[in-house]
Amino acid sequence: xxxxxxxxxxxFVQEKEAVTLDCTYDTSDPSYGLFWYKQPSSGEMIFxxxxxxxxxxxxxxxxxxxxxxxxxxxxxxxxSASQLGxxxxxxxxxxxxxxxxxxxxxxxxxxxxxxxxx
Amino acid sequence: SQTIHQWPATLVQPVxxxxxxxCTVEGxxxxxxxxxxxxxxxxxxxxxxxxxxxxxxxxxxQNLSASRPQDRQFILSSKKLLLSDSGFYLCAWTRQGDxxxxxxxxxxxxx
Numbered sequence: 482x483x484x485x486x487x488x489x490x491x492x493f494v495q496e497k498e499a500v501t502l503d504c505t506y507d508t509s510d511p512s513y514g515l516f517w518y519k520q521p522s523s524g525e526m527i528f529x530x531x532x533x534x535x536x537x538x539x540x541x542x543x544x545x546x547x548x549x550x551x552x553x554x555x556x557x558x559x560x561s562a563s564q565l566g567x568x569x570x571x572x573x574x575x576x577x578x579x580x581x582x583x584x585x586x587x588x589x590x591x592x593x594x595x596x597x598x599x
Numbered sequence: 600s601q602t603i604h605q606w607p608a609t610l611v612q613p614v615x616x617x618x619x620x621x622c623t624v625e626g627x628x629x630x631x632x633x634x635x636x637x638x639x640x641x642x643x644x645x646x647x648x649x650x651x652x653x654x655x656x657x658x659x660x661q662n663l664s665a666s667r668p669q670d671r672q673f674i675l676s677s678k679k680l681l682l683s684d685s686g687f688y689l690c691a692w693t694r695q696g697d698x699x700x701x702x703x704x705x706x707x708x709x710x
Contacts, residue, residue, distance in 0.1 A: 514697045524687055526643075526701035533697075572642060576697060585631055585693050586658075589643040 484508065485573050485590035492595050494563045501548070502558040502593045504573030512578035515556040516587065517547065520570040529571075532556055563597045570594050601626035605690050605702035613710055618663075618677040620705050622690030625671065630692040632673040633699065634665055637687040649673060685709045 486505045494500035506515065517529040532540045532547045540547040548557040560567055571594075574587040602625045612618060624630050631650050635643040645658045647665035655665050662681050666674045673690060687706050691699040 516698060518701075524689075524704045524706070526689060526691070526704075528698045528700060531698055585697060585699070586633070586645055586648060587699055588645075591642040 483590075484588045485575050487573055487590035487593050489593045490591075492593055493598055494560075494595065495598050496565060497562055499559060499561045500563055500595065502560070502571050502573075502595065504556045504558065504590060506554050506556060506573075506575050508554075508575065508577050510577040514576045514578075515547070515549070516574040516576070517545070517556075517558045518572045518574060518589075519567075520572060520592070522569070526572070530558070560595075565597050565599060568595060568597045601692070601700065603690060603692055603700060603702040605688075605705050607705060608703065609706045609708075611708045611710060612680050614682055615679045618675070618680050618684070618707070620675040620688055620690075620707075622673040622675075622702055623671055624692045627671070627692070627694055629670060630694045632667065633691040633693075634673065634675050635689045635691065637689060637704075639686070643689065647675070680709045682709050 484507050488503055513534045515532045519527045519529055530540050530542045530545045530547050532549045539549050544561045546559045548559055570592045572592045573590040576587050604623050606621055633648045634646040636646055637643050647657055649655050649667045652667050663677050685708050687704050689704045690702040693699045
């Protein structure tokens with residue numbers, strides 16, 4: 482079974498509007514972390530935001546927020562006030578505590594290509 | 600601040616030739632280091648990780664190997680490249696935090 486599922490291969494959003502990128506995960510580990518990365522066409526992977534499984538509040542970083550619904554095992558990324566520079570591939574990832582041990586390995590989803598329209 | 604370097608940035612190699620990709624991290628000590636491969640239009644696949652010098656764990660059986668000769672140096676190698684080795688190779692590091700920080704990547708084309 483897929484540990485990280487991103488069901489939207491591509492998304493379009495109008496500049497200045499908000500957009501939600503979906504991510505669901507599967508784990509039996511009670512302790513885990515969820516991450517979002519942005520990959521522009523240059524290829525670099527840019528860390529955006531992190532949510533721990535025990536965090537009570539949804540993570541926010543500037544225009545990025547993570548809509549964490551633990552019971553539904555979803556960790557959607559919300560980008561507010563989209564900008565043209567937000568056009569990129571976005572990856573959701575998970576780190577499970579027990580399986581990773583000291584290695585802190587991440588499992589990535591297949592990504593969502595976001596295009597911001599002027 | 601910490602910086603991660605990868606070279607070369609791009610590489611075109613014939614089938615059967617050897618490979619050596621290098622990753623170095625500056626500004627930190629004893630990092631965990633990772634090699635990922637990303638096929639065109641796909642997600643990232645973890646290839647190797649290392650928690651210390653000489654300690655390498657492989658995630659998938661393949662034509663590649665990794666070595667960590669120094670604390671902040673991680674090398675990805677192959678003795679004979681296959682066409683299926685083509686892809687975008689990313690090195691990443693983490694230390695005390697949970698998030699991984701990635702290098703700029705190497706785009707490998709095997710012809």
